[in-house]
Amino acid sequence: QVQLVQSGAEVMQPGASVKVSCKASGYTFTRYYIQWVRQAPGQGLEWMGWIDPNNGDTSYAHKFLDRVSMTWDTSITTAYMDLNRLRSDDTAIYYCAREFSAGGAFDVWGQGTMVSVSS
């Protein structure tokens, strides 16, 4: 079946970097954008950006432009999201999702990766 499986929870120090992985299976990896969305504890969903696994094209939300990098490895059908210079307010669940239609239509989601930033 179609699924996205993310890497496990992380506890990070402020100023460090975190890399979250998202392994796709059950469909042709290069046919759909992978989106990244985060949700701070008790807060709403926040769009971070996307990567096109067909060619590596990316688009990032303005607030993350200087701190985020989204990459991919077609050979293992895995997308990655790197966030650097972590702050306490980056503590959140980070989700990857498959976009099947434009306008935020994400039909398959990963289980989420909890990233905690604390000294």
Place this chain on the structure above:
Amino acid sequence: QSALTQPASVSGSPGQSITISCTGTSSDVGSYNLVSWYQQHPGKVPKLMIYEGNKRPSGVSNRFSGSKSGNTASLTISGLQAEDEADYYCCSYAGNRLDVFGTGTTVTVL
């Protein structure tokens, strides 16, 4: 790139209809019929309920419908049921290869 505005909470009795609004600008909601809606139960992953303004993915109840007028998109839930109690988020294409989510609405079934 500001979040779309949703009411913090909406409530209704079983069997009633409720509508959740999602207000953006002429740069996002107003310019494109590319609004999606998500349902999220506590501790769960968001579930796509509506895409491209008014389309339902396979398996989503026809009690859920989407519409748009000007810069405001709406999600209507008819025949409200206890299982509809959840958080709901809109999401819109915002041009320039960007998307934006709404602030979220908690639906309570009385």
